[in-house]
Amino acid sequence: MRISPKMILTTTAAIALAACSTEAPQAAVDETSVDAMADDTAPVDSGTIVDVAVGNADFSTLVTAVTAADLAATLGSEGPFTVFAPTNDAFAKVDPDTLNALLTPEKKADLTGLLTYHVVAGELKAADVVSAxxxxxxxxxxxxxxxxxxxxxxxxxxxxxxxxxxxxxTVILTDVEASNGVIHAIDTVVMPG
Known part of the structure; x- marks a missing residue:
């Protein structure tokens, strides 16, 4: 099944809304962590999060899901959003019957909840996440x-x-830029409680 750009945008928006820090004491972070994340960054793309996802074959399942959930318009909006976008390999780890069921009209609300669980409001680059x-x-x-x-x-x-x-x-690719936010690719679909 093919993922639509709408699905990818929804996932991106949900991830972008995550808020990050607490008042806990600052912990030391190895500078190589920041450097390593910077080495895995992707080039800037001028399209929206949905456009970027549609243009990348590794996100085809996500695009299909965004389309089924009618989230393309949301993820294509001004934003900004941070999307922790599952790759096709990440979706392949989900039970096929569960995934197929989520793509049905009857499970649209559940699919929307799952996808928006991958989106945080605001733009969080890799360095911002490490800082948080x-x-x-x-x-x-x-x-x-x-x-x-x-x-x-x-x-x-x-x-x-x-x-x-x-x-x-695990975040496997960082800072894929879009006109309305940023995408970080992840290797496993995260599940809301």
Whole structure:
């Protein structure tokens, strides 16, 4: 099944809405973490988050989901948004029957909730996420557009997202720029609680 740009935009918007820091004491962050994230950045694209997702074959499942959830207009809006976008390989880890069910009209609300759980309001570049983790004493708590929380931590040079169900995803590509925000690709779909 093919993912539409609308689906990708929704996911991006939900991730962008996450808020990040706490008043915990600042923890030391290895400068190589920031450098490593910077090395995995992607070039700037002038289109919206949806346009960028549609133009990347690795996000075809996400685009299909965004389309099924009617989120393309939302994710194509002014923003800015930060989207933690699952790749096709990330969606391949989801049970096929569950994924197929989510793409039906009857499960549109559930699909919308799942996709917006990947979007945070505002633009959080990789350096911003690392800074939030540092300022949060090793953990940044992000509030998603869906209303749930994601915890971001560092594991060596990698940013790890932990969902409300305890599942973990690794950010594998950072700072894919769009006219209305930024996309960070992740290797596993995160699930709201």
């Amino acid at each position: 983790i540092t300022n949060g004493g090793g953990t940044a708590v992000l509030t998603t557009v869906q209303g749930g929380l994601l915890k971001a931590t560092l594991d060596g040079d990698s940013v790890i997202l932990e969902d409300e169900a305890g599942g973990k995803s």
